[in-house]
Amino acid sequence: MSYVRPEIAAMAGYVPGEQPQAGKFIKLNTNENPYPPSSKVVRAIQEAAETSLIRYPDPLGTPFRIRAAELWGVEPDWILCGNGSDDILTILTRAMVAERKLLRLPYPSYVLYKTLAEIQGARSQEVKFQADWTLADDFVAPDPDLGITYLPNPNSPSGTILSPDQVLELASKLEGPLLVDEAYADFADEHCVSLVKQNERIMVSRTLSKGYGLAGLRFGYLIAQPHLIAELQKVKDSYNCDALSIAAATAAIDDQIWLQDNVDRVRQTRERMFEELMQMGFSVQPSQANFLWCTHPDWSLKTLFEEMKAKRILIRYMLYPEWGEGLRITVGTDEQVDACLAVMRSLL
Amino acid sequence: MSYVRPEIAAMAGYVPGEQPQAGKFIKLNTNENPYPPSSKVVRAIQEAAETSLIRYPDPLGTPFRIRAAELWGVEPDWILCGNGSDDILTILTRAMVAERKLLRLPYPSYVLYKTLAEIQGARSQEVKFQADWTLADDFVAPDPDLGITYLPNPNSPSGTILSPDQVLELASKLEGPLLVDEAYADFADEHCVSLVKQNERIMVSRTLSKGYGLAGLRFGYLIAQPHLIAELQKVKDSYNCDALSIAAATAAIDDQIWLQDNVDRVRQTRERMFEELMQMGFSVQPSQANFLWCTHPDWSLKTLFEEMKAKRILIRYMLYPEWGEGLRITVGTDEQVDACLAVMRSLL
Numbered sequence: 001m002s003y004v005r006p007e008i009a010a011m012a013g014y015v016p017g018e019q020p021q022a023g024k025f026i027k028l029n030t031n032e033n034p035y036p037p038s039s040k041v042v043r044a045i046q047e048a049a050e051t052s053l054i055r056y057p058d059p060l061g062t063p064f065r066i067r068a069a070e071l072w073g074v075e076p077d078w079i080l081c082g083n084g085s086d087d088i089l090t091i092l093t094r095a096m097v098a099e100r101k102l103l104r105l106p107y108p109s110y111v112l113y114k115t116l117a118e119i120q121g122a123r124s125q126e127v128k129f130q131a132d133w134t135l136a137d138d139f140v141a142p143d144p145d146l147g148i149t150y151l152p153n154p155n156s157p158s159g160t161i162l163s164p165d166q167v168l169e170l171a172s173k174l175e176g177p178l179l180v181d182e183a184y185a186d187f188a189d190e191h192c193v194s195l196v197k198q199n200e201r202i203m204v205s206r207t208l209s210k211g212y213g214l215a216g217l218r219f220g221y222l223i224a225q226p227h228l229i230a231e232l233q234k235v236k237d238s239y240n241c242d243a244l245s246i247a248a249a250t251a252a253i254d255d256q257i258w259l260q261d262n263v264d265r266v267r268q269t270r271e272r273m274f275e276e277l278m279q280m281g282f283s284v285q286p287s288q289a290n291f292l293w294c295t296h297p298d299w300s301l302k303t304l305f306e307e308m309k310a311k312r313i314l315i316r317y318m319l320y321p322e323w324g325e326g327l328r329i330t331v332g333t334d335e336q337v338d339a340c341l342a343v344m345r346s347l348l
Numbered sequence: 349m350s351y352v353r354p355e356i357a358a359m360a361g362y363v364p365g366e367q368p369q370a371g372k373f374i375k376l377n378t379n380e381n382p383y384p385p386s387s388k389v390v391r392a393i394q395e396a397a398e399t400s401l402i403r404y405p406d407p408l409g410t411p412f413r414i415r416a417a418e419l420w421g422v423e424p425d426w427i428l429c430g431n432g433s434d435d436i437l438t439i440l441t442r443a444m445v446a447e448r449k450l451l452r453l454p455y456p457s458y459v460l461y462k463t464l465a466e467i468q469g470a471r472s473q474e475v476k477f478q479a480d481w482t483l484a485d486d487f488v489a490p491d492p493d494l495g496i497t498y499l500p501n502p503n504s505p506s507g508t509i510l511s512p513d514q515v516l517e518l519a520s521k522l523e524g525p526l527l528v529d530e531a532y533a534d535f536a537d538e539h540c541v542s543l544v545k546q547n548e549r550i551m552v553s554r555t556l557s558k559g560y561g562l563a564g565l566r567f568g569y570l571i572a573q574p575h576l577i578a579e580l581q582k583v584k585d586s587y588n589c590d591a592l593s594i595a596a597a598t599a600a601i602d603d604q605i606w607l608q609d610n611v612d613r614v615r616q617t618r619e620r621m622f623e624e625l626m627q628m629g630f631s632v633q634p635s636q637a638n639f640l641w642c643t644h645p646d647w648s649l650k651t652l653f654e655e656m657k658a659k660r661i662l663i664r665y666m667l668y669p670e671w672g673e674g675l676r677i678t679v680g681t682d683e684q685v686d687a688c689l690a691v692m693r694s695l696l
Contacts, residue, residue, distance in 0.1 A: 016407055019404055037401050046393075055375070057566070096353065177351045217590050234362075
């Protein structure tokens with residue numbers, strides 16, 4: 001017997017992007033940053049390893065909250081630290097979506113939202129993006145069962161973004177809370193953090209996995225009005241962030257110069273990669289994130305993905321039922337991207 | 349509006365033991381190990397900080413699972429890694445206890461179990477320990493709503509333990525799964541890991557926060573039969589353990605010589621501390637953990653706790669409604685314990 005709830009037994013389980021632990025791959029499949037993090041982060045970890053292991057960590061990640069609050073012009077009690085932004089999403093889902101209630105998300109977007117609803121024994125409702133990657137009013141339609149609405153912005157796999165004005169308009173029509181998942185916002189022209197002050201229903205999550213190059217660290221955070229943060233703190237594990245990651249994350253957001261340099265580099269490579277993929281005949285979506293979403297009129301994308309994997313270049317093939325398929329390619333270093341494009345050219 | 353589920357809004361929230369982030373305290377209130385961890389752990393972190401931050405970590409913590417499996421004589425698929433054993437408890441509760449169903453725990457024990465039931469919208473049932481700290485058959489009574497039963501062993505606050513035979517007998521009467529929470533088992537004479545092979549209903553959780561001196565790291569794990577582990581993996585966050593903690597935890601369990609030395613020291617200090625508290629007139633429970641539970645016939649324990657805090661010695665005062673009160677004092681270094689006992693003597 002498995003002893004688990006029937007909803008869990010029925011689940012397939014979320015499958016994260018491949019993380020080959022052995023062998024040399026050029027890995028452009030899970031949108032990590034290609035550059036090593038700030039040396040200040042590495043130093044902060046090495047110091048914390050000498051001093052901070054035997055005691056339980058600060059339950060709220062106070063040093064990080066103080067820095068993040070300064071960065072965004074809010075008070076520390078507007079910040080909730082998470083063990084990766086997945087932890088933030090888990091906390092929000094557990095806090096706001098009861099069994100059999102509803103979680104809403106756009107389609108196609110981050111599959112994990114749906115998995116979180118399944119774990120919670122809740123229903124999920126996927127609302128299709130329109131052809132121009134905006135969302136119609138069915139995304140904000142009233143529903144008495146609606147617990148929370150998730151909006152990845154920039155979206156994955158498309159790399160598209162809704163402007164703050166568009167997000168504010170959606171939120172003003174919604175009756176419940178809206179989580180704007182800004183995992184990729186470091187690479188975008190605009191973001192929605194300032195909306196949190198304007199509308200208590202808008203919450204913004206961030207991660208240090210992408211722009212800060214710290215996917216291995218697991219650190220994310222939420223910006224929301226303090227009365228919401230106070231409720232969410234009840235749901236998180238007491239010590240959800242460890243002493244090393246708090247020290248590292250604090251050093252990371254303290255180094256905004258590193259972030260800006262890094263983002264500039266990734267964006268430059270992104271634009272070049274965009275042009276070259278277009279020249280190869282791909283249809284490529286202009287991207288506000290650190291990846292590109294593309295399709296090709298003449299080629300089997302699945303075959304191309306597999307042939308590239310055989311040549312040890314990992315990109316992401318994605319098939320969305322009732323919607324379509326495509327390749328999502330992470331923006332790597334110039335070298336990685338050149339290698340990827342060269343292999344691709346040889347296969348087309 | 350808070351937008352959270354009514355059960356969350358109604359919760360007080362779990363309050364972990366005080367973690368003063370400033371000032372010099374002798375901190376004997378949250379059962380951390382007083383000694384710095386193995387230098388191999390520190391080195392593993394410092395190396396991982398140089399190499400493992402930009403990529404997502406191994407979702408299953410494979411290197412740790414392999415080592416832990418070797419240690420316990422099982423296969424790696426019997427091990428589930430967690431972001432602290434609190435994460436393991438959260439995963440188990442979410443997987444096995446539906447809304448309005450039942451979670452059972454002994455009383456007095458770890459308050460967090462009850463909080464986990466509250467977050468889940470489930471009910472909890474506390475079954476009182478008998479006077480000799482064993483559990484009668486009401487702890488294993490059938491109930492169609494029972495999702496999981498939690499048994500901390502050694503127990504906190506008492507430091508008492510049930511033998512493997514006693515645990516096996518309880519499990520054989522139970523109809524559902526039994527989690528034996530062995531957070532403190534490194535300090536005990538016996539443990540229940542071998543029972544996991546004998547009865548699929550028995551699962552054992554461990555933490556590296558206590559015996560290994562790594563409370564700041566957040567690493568715990570579960571030992572259970574593989575078909576259960578497979579279900580629980582669906583419920584955990586994809587990357588619940590970060591790259592640094594996986595590297596550190598693997599180095600830690602690899603250094604069993606360090607563990608044994610450390611445990612020996614703590615146990616020696618524990619026995620001396622026991623004797624001295626008895627000489628001061630305390631009634632002290634013999635302990636299998638790294639803390640002592642004591643009461644005093646003549647003194648206000650609350651007052652003693654506060655007076656000691658004023659002198660910057662933090663111990664834990666605990667009041668269990670309908671049961672009683674006591675002081676739970678962590679076994680520190682010999683120096684810390686001497687300072688604690690000296691201040692106590694001066695106050696009595």
